[in-house]
Amino acid sequence: MPGKRVLVTGAAGFIGSHTVDRLIADGHSVLGVDDLSTGSEANLQSVSRESRFEFKAADVAEAKEIHSIVESFQPESIIHLAALVSVPRAESEPALNYRLNIQATQEICEAARSHQVRRIVFASSAAVYGECSDLPLAESAPTIPLGQYGSAKRISEQLLAGYHASYGIETVCFRYFNVYGPRQDPASPYSGVVSIFGDRYRAGKPVVIFGDGSQSRDFVYVGDVATANTLASTLESPTSGTFNCCTGISTSLLDLIDVLNERFPGVPKPGHEAARPGDIRHSLGDPSAITAALGFTPSTPFATGLRSLLDV
Ligand code: NAD
Ligand code: UD1
Numbered sequence: 001m002p003g004k005r006v007l008v009t010g011a012a013g014f015i016g017s018h019t020v021d022r023l024i025a026d027g028h029s030v031l032g033v034d035d036l037s038t039g040s041e042a043n044l045q046s047v048s049r050e051s052r053f054e055f056k057a058a059d060v061a062e063a064k065e066i067h068s069i070v071e072s073f074q075p076e077s078i079i080h081l082a083a084l085v086s087v088p089r090a091e092s093e094p095a096l097n098y099r100l101n102i103q104a105t106q107e108i109c110e111a112a113r114s115h116q117v118r119r120i121v122f123a124s125s126a127a128v129y130g131e132c133s134d135l136p137l138a139e140s141a142p143t144i145p146l147g148q149y150g151s152a153k154r155i156s157e158q159l160l161a162g163y164h165a166s167y168g169i170e171t172v173c174f175r176y177f178n179v180y181g182p183r184q185d186p187a188s189p190y191s192g193v194v195s196i197f198g199d200r201y202r203a204g205k206p207v208v209i210f211g212d213g214s215q216s217r218d219f220v221y222v223g224d225v226a227t228a229n230t231l232a233s234t235l236e237s238p239t240s241g242t243f244n245c246c247t248g249i250s251t252s253l254l255d256l257i258d259v260l261n262e263r264f265p266g267v268p269k270p271g272h273e274a275a276r277p278g279d280i281r282h283s284l285g286d287p288s289a290i291t292a293a294l295g296f297t298p299s300t301p302f303a304t305g306l307r308s309l310l311d312v
Contacts, residue, residue, distance in 0.1 A: 003027040003052070007073055007117075009060045009108070010081030012039030014184045015176070018226040019079060023049050026230060031073045033066075035059045038085060043183050061104040063111075070111040077233035079117040080108045087127070088190055090149035100163065101152035102159070109163045119170035119239065120160060121232045126153045126177045126218075126246070136218075136286040139175070139242050144294045146278065150255060157242060170240045172232040174225075177246040177285050181222030181305060182312045193253065194219060198309050201260045206268040211275030213253040218246040218284045221305035224298035231294045239293065246285030246297050259306060 007022055010016040011032025015041065029052040032044065036057060047053040054073075058065050060082045070078070084090050084099050090097035112120055127150030128143045145151040160171035180194035190197075197207045212284045228245050248305065257270060291297045 001311065003029055003167045004031045004077060005031075005073065005075045006233050007031045007033065007070065007075040007078045008081065008193060009033045009078070010039065010083065010123070011055065012036055012041055012043050013081060013085075014039075014043075014181075015179060015222060015225055015229075016081045017043035018181070018222045019081070019229040020044060020047055020053065022223075022226040022230045023233070025055055026234070028052070028055070028230075028234060030041065031056060031069070033058050033060060033069060038185070048191045061099050061107060063107045067111045067114060070115045070117065071249050074115065075117055077121060078108055078112060078117055079121045079123075079233050080105065084141065084149070086188070086190055087147065087149045090152065091147050094148050097148045097152050101149065102155050103161050105156040109159060109169070112141050112169055113163065113167050117169065119172065119233065120163075121172045121174065121229055122160055123157060124153045124157050124173045124175045124242070125150065126175050126244070126285060128157065128175060131261070131280055135246065135282060136248055137283040138286045139244060139289055164240055170238055171238055173242040174228060174232070174245040174290075175242065175285070176225060177218040177220050177283065179222050179225050179243065180219050182309050182311065185229070193217075194256065194306070194309065197256060197260060198306070201264045201267050202310060204264070204267055206270055208271045208273050209257070210273050210279065211252055212272070213257065213270070215275075215279065216250045216252040216282045216284070218249065219251050219302055219305070220246050220298045221300035221302075221308075223305070223308070224300050228290065228294065228296060228298065231296055235294070241289070241293060243290040243293060244285035244287055245290060245298060246287050248285060248287045249302070250282065251302055259303060263310060
């Protein structure tokens with residue numbers, strides 16, 4: 001199969017850079033676009049000398065710029081990952097959330113329509129479900145997002161569905177659950193818990209558990225997410241729809257602590273603080289639909305994925 005031309009927005013970020021690595025390894029040609037607001041060119045080091053990879057620093061919410069990039073690169077697919085990723089920031093800056101998490105999606109759709117891009121793959125989130133007690137969550141579960149970020153992701157999914165219905169552009173929305181792995185920045189208090197805990201254990205420092213630690217998540221390894229993005233953007237057969245990107249396996253914080261204690265004996269015991277206000281207790285997805293559509297399930301065992309993170 002000849003390589004495809006794939007444009008990746010948010011390419012210098014955590015999920016974006018792993019996706020670029022995978023696309024390049026599979027023989028595709030990639031244009032990575034990123035404004036480097038939270039991403040870093042260092043994440044793209046392994047592909048920087050690759051002739052099939054180009055990088056362009058640009059703001060994806062700038063219509064003119066994104067149109068001219070799409071026009072000149074002529075991608076067959078766009079993987080749209082660039083976003084305002086911080087949920088607390090989306091709450092405190094709703095206009096910025098609108099610009100980056102809704103308007104940018106519209107610009108990507110319009111650029112795709114104007115320049116005959118066949119398919120768009122979009123980074124949605126389990127945040128579209130809000131708090132739902134009927135687990136595991138299937139894609140048919142009600143979507144009642146709890147705030148600005150989740151609601152913007154849901155609106156973007158619907159914009160994409162409209163472009164599919166009106167103009168036949170193939171659109172794939174992935175609802176990522178809790179993604180973890182190397183290159184996730186542990187510096188912010190709102191980073192993923194796996195990257196925060198991994199970083200502190202490696203430094204021999206105790207972690208803080210908010211609540212009793214029995215809360216659980218569906219942790220999905222970033223390499224599996226990169227594989228899903230690569231498959232969805234390069235499959236020959238028509239591919240559209242909305243899919244959970246998850247493992248279907250529940251891991252509690254206490255499970256995570258057990259693995260870390262075994263790997264780093266001697267680190268002081270975790271401290272406990274009150275549960276975060278609004279914290280979801282349990283989150284778990286059903287991966288059957290992505291398996292049926294792509295013939296692939298995110299399945300890296302948690303212990304294996306965690307080892308890759310801790311060994312960096
Ligand atoms: P990240 O912050 O590492 O990546 C986002 C990238 O987008 C960064 O490199 C940033 O510089 C870039 N960016 C931001 N605004 C931009 C703009 N206006 N123009 C161009 N580039 C811009 O975060 P990530 O975890 O890799 O997230 C990637 C996508 O996956 C996001 O859409 C996020 O909402 C979604 N997502 C992530 C998770 C997770 O667990 N990490 C879960 C659900 C959904
Ligand atoms: C994710 C988002 C969060 C958003 C929420 C709802 C990420 C990294 N976080 O949170 O911003 O509000 O979805 O859509 O995407 N925890 C600790 N100690 C820590 C850090 C976290 O105990 O130092 C706990 C949290 O309270 C939570 C669990 O670990 O119970 C997981 O936290 P996190 O990784 O932030 O993911 P979500 O809660 O799913």
